[in-house]
Amino acid sequence: xxxxxxLLPDGLLTGAASGAEDLSRYLDGGGYGPLPxxxxxLGLIDAAGLRxxxxxxxxxxxxxxxxxxxxxxxxxxxxxxxxxxxxxKDRWLLRHRPHVVLxxxxxxxxxxxxxxxxxxxxxxxxxxxVRQALAEWPHDLRVDVVRTEPTYVAxxxxxxxxxxxxxxxLPTAKPPRPFESGVxxxxxxxxxxxxxxxxxxxxxxxxxAAAVAGAHLVTLSGGxxxxxxxxxxxxxxxxxxxxxxxxxxxxxxxxxxxxFGGLYGEGWTDLPLDHDGLIAAGGALGxxxxxxxxxxxxxxxxxxxxxxxxxxxxxxxxxVCVSGTRALAGTLESVGxxxxxxxxxxxxxxxxxxxxxxxxxxxxxxxxxxxxxxxAHFPDRVDAHRRTVCPDCDGDVPEDGRRFTVPVP
Ligand code: SF4
Numbered sequence: 140x141x142x143x144x145x146l147l148p149d150g151l152l153t154g155a156a157s158g159a160e161d162l163s164r165y166l167d168g169g170g171y172g173p174l175p176x177x178x179x180x181l182g183l184i185d186a187a188g189l190r191x192x193x194x195x196x197x198x199x200x201x202x203x204x205x206x207x208x209x210x211x212x213x214x215x216x217x218x219x220x221x222x223x224x225x226x227x228k229d230r231w232l233l234r235h236r237p238h239v240v241l242x243x244x245x246x247x248x249x250x251x252x253x254x255x256x257x258x259x260x261x262x263x264x265x266x267x268x269v270r271q272a273l274a275e276w277p278h279d280l281r282v283d284v285v286r287t288e289p290t291y292v293a294x295x296x297x298x299x300x301x302x303x304x305x306x307x308x309l310p311t312a313k314p315p316r317p318f319e320s321g322v323x324x325x326x327x328x329x330x331x332x333x334x335x336x337x338x339x340x341x342x343x344x345x346x347x348a349a350a351v352a353g354a355h356l357v358t359l360s361g362g363x364x365x366x367x368x369x370x371x372x373x374x375x376x377x378x379x380x381x382x383x384x385x386x387x388x389x390x391x392x393x394x395x396x397x398x399f400g401g402l403y404g405e406g407w408t409d410l411p412l413d414h415d416g417l418i419a420a421g422g423a424l425g426x427x428x429x430x431x432x433x434x435x436x437x438x439x440x441x442x443x444x445x446x447x448x449x450x451x452x453x454x455x456x457x458x459v460c461v462s463g464t465r466a467l468a469g470t471l472e473s474v475g476x477x478x479x480x481x482x483x484x485x486x487x488x489x490x491x492x493x494x495x496x497x498x499x500x501x502x503x504x505x506x507x508x509x510x511x512x513x514x515a516h517f518p519d520r521v522d523a524h525r526r527t528v529c530p531d532c533d534g535d536v537p538e539d540g541r542r543f544t545v546p547v548p
Contacts, residue, residue, distance in 0.1 A: 142548050143231065144384070145371040151354055152236065152336055153371045159268040162275045165238035169343045171277070177207075177250045183341055184250075187352035192228075193218060193294065193331035194399055194425045194501065196414035199338065202328060205318040207251040209326035215253045216303065216322065217244045219260035219269075219332040220287060220294035223397030224448070224544040226428035228356035229332050231369055231547050233258075233265035236336065237272035241282065243335025246342055248280050251328055256282040259299045259329075261289035262547075291398075291452035295500045296329035309454045310500040355412055355424075359385045360545045361393075361431035367545040372412055378429065379408035387431035392438050392516070396425020398445045398543060399505045401512030402438060421512065430543055439524050440532035442513040443468070443475045444542060449506040460498040464506045466490065471510060475524050475532070484521060488514055 145153045154168075165171065185200035206213045217240055221229040232240060244256050258269050266286050273282055285303050287293050293308035300321045302308035321327020330338075333356055340351040353374030359381055360367045368385045382388045392404045400423035403410065410420055417424045432441055450464035470487055473479040491511030495504045514521060523529065 141366045141368050141385070143369045146376060146380075147350070147354055147371055147373060151340055151351060151371060152232065152239065152333070152356060153369065159234060159271065160236050160238055162238060162272070162277070165242070170238055170242050170339065171245075172343055174246070174249050175342060177252075180246060180338075180342055181207075181250050183345055183348050184338060184352070187341055187348035189334070189337055189341065189352035190414060191331055192333035192337070192355070192427065193296075194223075194396065196424060199330070199334055202318065202330070203247065203250050206253075206326045206328040209318055211324075211326055213251045213253045213326040213328065214322050215244055215248045215251060215256045216299055216327060216329045217241075217256070217258045217332050217335050218294060218296065218299050218329050219258060219262070219265060220289065220299065220308075221426060222289065222291040222294040223399065223426050223428055224291075225360055225394070225397045225430050226358045226426045227367065227369055227545060227547040228358055228427065230260075230262045230265050232332050232336055232356070233260060233262065234268050234547065237268045239336045239339050240332045241269070241272055241276060242339035242342075243330075243332075243337070244282065245278055245280055246338050247328055247330055247335060251326075253328070254280065256280055257303055257322070258282060258284045259287065259303060260284070261287050261293065290454075291449065292454050292500050292502055298500070299329050300327060309456060312499045353413075355427045357381060357412065358428040358545065359387070359431070360428070360543075361387055361390065361436075362433060367548050369548055374413050375416070376412045377408065378410045378412065381412070381429060382408070382431055385431075387433070389434070390431035391434045391436070392432040392441075394430040394432070394441065394445065394543070395422040397428040397430075398449060398509065399423055399425035399501060401508040402442055402516060403512065404438065404516035421515065423508070437520070437529050437532035438513060438517045439471075439475050439520050439529065441542070442509050443471045445509050446471050446506050448543070449502055449509070453502055454500075457498045457503070459494070460503040463490065463494045463497070463503055467494075467506050467510050474521060475529075477524060477526065477528060479525055481525070484514070484525070
């Protein structure tokens with residue numbers, strides 16, 4: 140199965156899927172309702188348990204409250220720059236449903252008290268759809284669009300702030316976090332566009348708030364034909380259900396969260412689509428992108444390609460990231476080519492434990508998690524690569540991450 144689908148009875152975000160939804164269609168669907176009392180909406184978001192959809196899964200209500208309570212007039216940013224090559228949900232949302240994102244931005248501004256907003260993105264068709272929606276937007280909040288070059292780290296929240304302020308789209312060290320000092324030094328809410336869209340739906344469907352908050356937009360890819368499906372699924376859906384939908388039910392492994400959540404082998408079918416369940420299993424949901432590997436896809440080659448891609452995408456600001464990703468990629472490649480001894484595998488184990496949390500953004504964590512989960516789930520395949528030529532990958536591993544890069548359906 141390819142294209143856009145929903146496993147929810149009334150197709151929340153993927154319901155209106157053909158062309159960009161214009162203002163009249165959005166209003167007909169109940170959008171842009173009267174502004175609520177800010178505390179009431181914040182309470183609804185909190186009670187529904189909405190978590191951010193950019194990757195970290197931070198509680199949305201906590202983030203909104205932090206910006207609202209910080210000293211100084213706040214601003215809000217809709218972050219549509221999805222750096223994960225295997226994710227398309229944010230670009231799809233902006234291209235097809237710009238008004239639901241803008242409605243969420245308007246509501247986030249109301250909750251935090253912001254009088255200024257930005258939409259931050261890199262996708263040309265998405266920019267066109269957002270500008271068209273803003274041209275017919277019936278609200279006072281001033282919203283500007285800032286377009287950046289797409290890179291793995293450009294969507295990180297401090298990179299978004301820096302780029303909107305006219306600098307490069309590169310992360311900065313934290314603290315300060317954007318809620319303390321963001322765009323122009325103001326307390327800034329940087330919220331993923333799916334998070335904002337879910338805030339708009341919680342406002343328009345308060346009786347279904349928990350179902351809205353729990354659902355996820357998931358990008359599914361993999362296999363020889365690289366078919367891509369965008370699916371909206373309820374919280375807790377087993378990954379096997381999602382894999383069956385797109386013909387990957389017999390996959391041998393899955394890469395979780397784009398390149399952020401690690402590689403999972405035996406037992407992946409029982410994993411649930413939710414942040415805490417995947418973290419408990421040693422992975423991470425991240426942006427919700429899942430890339431399936433068939434029995435003929437070598438997991439060592441896939442991990443090597445992922446780490447090489449991440450090393451190439453390092454923004455080269457943190458010494459530990461530059462040296463760490465390069466060492467992980469180089470050592471993994473030598474293991475994959477059968478040129479490494481046992482001590483190389485020992486080093487990979489050590490780095491996978493020591494490196495997470497030491498960069499300014501999540502790129503180094505992603506590389507370390509990919510290596511750590513490969514070693515944990517496929518020790519025999521790693522060991523076999525040190526002794527014989529792998530019949531599946533033949534030791535030939537591209538470094539450009541091409542297999543993970545998917546088009547918007
Ligand atoms: S961890 Fe790496 S990618 Fe992230 S800011 Fe530091 S150097 Fe850049």
